């Protein structure tokens with residue numbers, strides 16, 4: 286550190302010397318103004334630790350060293366043209382950029398870049414407008430900085446909640462656009478966010494502006510002398526996803542091929558009635574039967590939303606830390622888990638779902654759901670009004686109707702200095718697959734000294750199995766164990782034909798390597814596209830394991 290010269294960041298971008306960095310920053314200031322550029326040159330700038338006030342410069346839930354995944358500077362474009370100009374600048378200097386929208390991607394790396402010393406592009410600070418909410422079309426058009434909570438508040442403040450709902454993830458503070466292009470999920474019938482997006486506006490690595498789908502067809506009234514981003518868009522842009530020709534949108538998800546500056550998202554028409562419920566499932570092994578019951582109901586949309594089967598400890602952790610239940614510093618045993626379930630009046634597994642529509646619709650669906658789950662001996666059925674003391678049901682009651690909450694933050698405090706990492710394999714909706722994944726992951730957790738905390742999030746034909754690896758970030762041994770365990774789990778999973786849907790920065794290469802069918806054919810395609818669109822490799826190098834030809838990916842192994 287002593288050799289750093291004045292004005293240097295903690296970490297320079299790779300291959301960039303002090304003088305070029307200074308020149309780059311000077312030019313960035315000319316573009317966006319001094320207020321919108323911060324150089325990260327002091328370890329104190331890495332102090333933030335809370336989701337409520339997230340870091341824009343490093344990974345708060347670090348598993349590598351705290352000062353590894355760190356940006357050299359953060360630049361906040363004020364508008365689309367700034368984004369285009371910054372991209373051209375970064376091509377000129379060959380400085381890597383790492384775009385993020387809000388930076389609340391916790392458990393996956395937050396706002397931090399894959400390549401240390403990249404310049405973070407904070408898309409959300411200034412570009413945070415809800416550009417349109419269309420009631421008849423039931424959609425919104427948003428900029429990167431619009432959060433789920435912000436969009437929900439907008440609906441409430443404009444008396445639109447009786448018409449439209451927004452789907453929200455467990456925590457409401459993230460970016461609608463950022464979460465959707467990372468293919469995140471929520472829990473209403475519109476839970477698959479990517480499925481419900483419609484139309485993107487993207488800046489390509491060379492600064493070109495593109496509208497996808499119907500957006501590629503200009504609006505006849507558009508004034509061609511205006512900058513492209515300000516031209517009125519095609520009237521069907523948010524109505525039809527596919528337009529004409531190859532469908533491009535997918536390549537901008539979990540991607541380093543463009544910076545998304547606008548996105549259409551479908552909102553759910555208020556269904557005219559709502560009832561959430563909890564079904565407690567008593568025994569560990571009942572998971573098998575529960576998943577078998579769920580499969581046909583979900584595929585037929587009798588289960589209308591994205592329901593979850595939560596392990597007892599996920600619910601327990603929302604209402605208390607480990608100390609509140611046990612003095613043990615070992616993984617809790619089955620006997621201890623049963624005692625916690627009894628104390629909280631919950632099952633070893635707890636199924637949270639909801640019914641949507643006017644009473645006759647809900648009643649008919651509930652009859653089927655209840656009759657189906659009654660096959661599990663000892664299953665119990667609750668509405669929120671039956672058990673007002675059940676904190677988690679009250680939270681899920683909100684979440685499953687698109688009312689954002691921050692209450693699920695609490696499970697991270699299961700351990701002191703709690704941080705978390707997600708292991709997120711995809712499973713078929715079968716009892717065998719769910720049990721097998723539960724067994725493998727719980728066994729590894731216990732081997733490495735962690736409690737199994739997790740849930741099964743049920744999509745239309747698959748389950749996102751989310752294992753929440755909670756560790757004490759101030760304890761280097763726990764951090765190492767968490768890191769080693771997730772590496773082992775990725776291998777365990779791949780051997781059984783399971784793959785993850787999303788991951789932390791530190792694991793991207795390993796997981797990308799597991800998707801290697803036919804001699805890495807998919808990675809070769811991804812690299813070909815990357816090198817064609819971004820020949821200098823300036824945009825998010827290494828994201829999701831895709832390294833441009835200007836980088837030696839192996840040299841960046843974590």
Ligand code: ADP
Pocket residue numbers: 384385386387388389390391395396408429458459460461462463464466467543544545546825828
């Ligand atoms: P959250 O919505 O949870 O706050 P982030 O803003 O941290 O999410 O974004 C998560 C990840 O998604 C980023 O690290 C980045 O890789 C990608 N991303 C987010 N916003 C954009 C964007 N506007 N353009 C391209 N990629 C983005």
